[in-house]
Amino acid sequence: MPDAISGRRDEVDAAGGAAAGAPGGVAAGAPGGAVTGAPGAPGGAVTGAPGAPGGAAAGAQIVETATVYANQGLAPGIYSLTLDAPRIAPLARPGQFVHLGLGLATAGQDSPHPLRRPFSVYQVGADRRGDFQRLTLLYQTIGSGTLAISRLQPGDAVSLLGPLGRGWQPPVATRRALLVGGGVGFAPLALLAGALMARSVEVHALVGARNLATLNALLGGGLACLPYPDRTQDALLDARHFIHLATDDGSAGYHGLNVGLLSDLLAQYDFDYIAACGPEPMQRAVALAARQHSIYCEVSLERHMACGIGACLSCIVQTGSGTQRACLDGPVFDAQEVVW
Numbered sequence: 001m002p003d004a005i006s007g008r009r010d011e012v013d014a015a016g017g018a019a020a021g022a023p024g025g026v027a028a029g030a031p032g033g034a035v036t037g038a039p040g041a042p043g044g045a046v047t048g049a050p051g052a053p054g055g056a057a058a059g060a061q062i063v064e065t066a067t068v069y070a071n072q073g074l075a076p077g078i079y080s081l082t083l084d085a086p087r088i089a090p091l092a093r094p095g096q097f098v099h100l101g102l103g104l105a106t107a108g109q110d111s112p113h114p115l116r117r118p119f120s121v122y123q124v125g126a127d128r129r130g131d132f133q134r135l136t137l138l139y140q141t142i143g144s145g146t147l148a149i150s151r152l153q154p155g156d157a158v159s160l161l162g163p164l165g166r167g168w169q170p171p172v173a174t175r176r177a178l179l180v181g182g183g184v185g186f187a188p189l190a191l192l193a194g195a196l197m198a199r200s201v202e203v204h205a206l207v208g209a210r211n212l213a214t215l216n217a218l219l220g221g222g223l224a225c226l227p228y229p230d231r232t233q234d235a236l237l238d239a240r241h242f243i244h245l246a247t248d249d250g251s252a253g254y255h256g257l258n259v260g261l262l263s264d265l266l267a268q269y270d271f272d273y274i275a276a277c278g279p280e281p282m283q284r285a286v287a288l289a290a291r292q293h294s295i296y297c298e299v300s301l302e303r304h305m306a307c308g309i310g311a312c313l314s315c316i317v318q319t320g321s322g323t324q325r326a327c328l329d330g331p332v333f334d335a336q337e338v339v340w
């Protein structure tokens with residue numbers, strides 16, 4: 001029987017309000033562009049305005065032809081794609097995503113991939129002038145679309161729709177946060193880690209991966225914002241931040257699924273916020289543990305997404321407040337609201 005975990009949403013804050021210079025910092029006053037209102041969303045308000053909740057009630061999305069800056073293989077089947085996207089990158093908030101279209105950049109061009117593919121914004125980077133122009137996606141090859149993306153070369157054009165969705169909204173009073181990510185599921189948590197650290201929150205990352213190679217791929221990118229001197233230890237610490245590792249094959253850190261470390265961590269540390277993304281059974285386990293410890297928890301849910309802007313209802317999520325759309329009402333949800 002599905003179980004709606006009841007709970008309340010505390011006062012929340014935009015994780016995206018990162019301080020200048022912090023990883024994931026977002027430049028204010030980005031140039032506006034062609035703006036289309038999502039059906040059902042309040043018009044006029046530009047997503048990502050400084051201080052606005054992390055992408056809540058997106059009122060505007062931009063369609064931009066982005067240019068591939070780099071497309072790098074990190075581990076078997078795992079890549080990072082960095083795009084020059086000067087209109088979308090400055091607006092992206094932690095937990096938001098972009099909808100990437102292949103072959104859509106040229107008008108009238110036929111594409112074997114007429115549907116866009118959704119990807120979380122993993123990193124936002126500045127160019128040499130210091131403008132936030134670039135965004136990076138961390139992706140895994142699954143089928144024909146991601147395979148085609150893995151073949152993109154620097155200079156190639158793709159169509160981006162974004163930034164989309166409601167991002168992370170940790171309570172303003174968060175002091176110690178646990179971010180739980182499985183595999184490329186860690187992608188939307190990397191910007192959040194940077195934004196929380198910029199707010200002087202003690203950040204613990206619990207990262208699970210198939211093996212050491214995948215773990216290194218994940219940790220070399222967006223998690224580089226966390227101190228990580230030795231990639232073979234299972235828990236690393238500087239003054240304020242920790243990484244806890246788990247691998248399926250035991251090649252680094254805890255031998256087993258990352259949720260196997262969860263109860264120990266919850267017993268050891270007094271967390272007041274948990275964010276999770278990865279396989280849904282993992283997220284459900286995290287949500288249940290958070291409820292047992294009365295900790296506010298958010299999850300980022302994946303659904304098949306056709307339109308990405310709330311129009312097609314292909315991305316339905318059942319919640320305690322009724323049926324919601326992952327692309328517009330999520331992908332980040334209060335874990336206690338989700339009917340698992």
Ligand SMILES: Cc1cc2nc3c(=O)[nH]c(=O)nc-3n(C[C@H](O)[C@H](O)[C@H](O)COP(=O)(O)OP(=O)(O)OC[C@H]3O[C@@H](n4cnc5c(N)ncnc54)[C@H](O)[C@@H]3O)c2cc1C
Binds near residue numbers: 117138
């Ligand atoms: C909000 C959101 C953020 C995401 N962020 C990331 C990320 O950061 N990194 C990453 O590797 N993957 C991410 N995904 C999953 C990614 O979108 C799919 O792996 C990708 O669309 C698969 O496309 P494909 O053509 O290779 O696979 P195919 O299986 O050939 O795809 C066929 C169709 O199913 C859809 N589809 C298949 N799997 C998924 C899925 N898991 N979620 C949504 N649609 C799917 C595709 O978009 C396509 O329309 C995210 C999904 C969502 C909803």
Ligand code: FES
Binds near residue numbers: 307313
């Ligand atoms: S993808 Fe169309 S409504 Fe969500």
